[in-house]
Amino acid sequence: MHEASVVANIVDAVLEELNNYDVKKVNSVTLTIGDLTQLGTEQLEFAYEVLSQGNILEGSRLIIEPEHIVLKCKECGFQGPARMISMSESGDHDIPVLSCSECGGAVDVVEGQACRVKCMDVDTGDE
Numbered sequence: 725m726h727e728a729s730v731v732a733n734i735v736d737a738v739l740e741e742l743n744n745y746d747v748k749k750v751n752s753v754t755l756t757i758g759d760l761t762q763l764g765t766e767q768l769e770f771a772y773e774v775l776s777q778g779n780i781l782e783g784s785r786l787i788i789e790p791e792h793i794v795l796k797c798k799e800c801g802f803q804g805p806a807r808m809i810s811m812s813e814s815g816d817h818d819i820p821v822l823s824c825s826e827c828g829g830a831v832d833v834v835e836g837q838a839c840r841v842k843c844m845d846v847d848t849g850d851e
């Protein structure tokens with residue numbers, strides 16, 4: 725499961741970061757996850773729940789903020805969301821089209837590849 729290794733890396737990084745502070749309790753960790761990463765929210769939440777057992781993250785909430793895909797065309801300069809090919813009625817498995825929706829030209833991905841910790845809500849010893 726790809727999500728588990730992603731979350732393992734994130735949990736490691738977060739725990740290391742928290743070592744620098746006098747943290748009593750972690751309330752939540754917010755991640756920014758790009759649509760292009762193809763990481764499933766439910767799988768991420770499940771992996772987080774498992775991997776936070778027995779450390780300071782146990783009981784905290786994982787908040788996932790999606791970053792939608794933004795493409796910029798190298799040909800005509802159009803910038804905007806990717807067209808999606810629908811694979812199911814629910815829209816869960818839509819596949820983005822990585823070409824310009826105006827002229828069909830090659831594009832650069834401006835947004836949508838993020839996979840990072842956006843912020844953490846913690847209680848410190850000072851409060």
Ligand SMILES: [Zn+2]
Pocket residue numbers: 797798799800801802824825826827828829
């Ligand atoms: Zn174009």
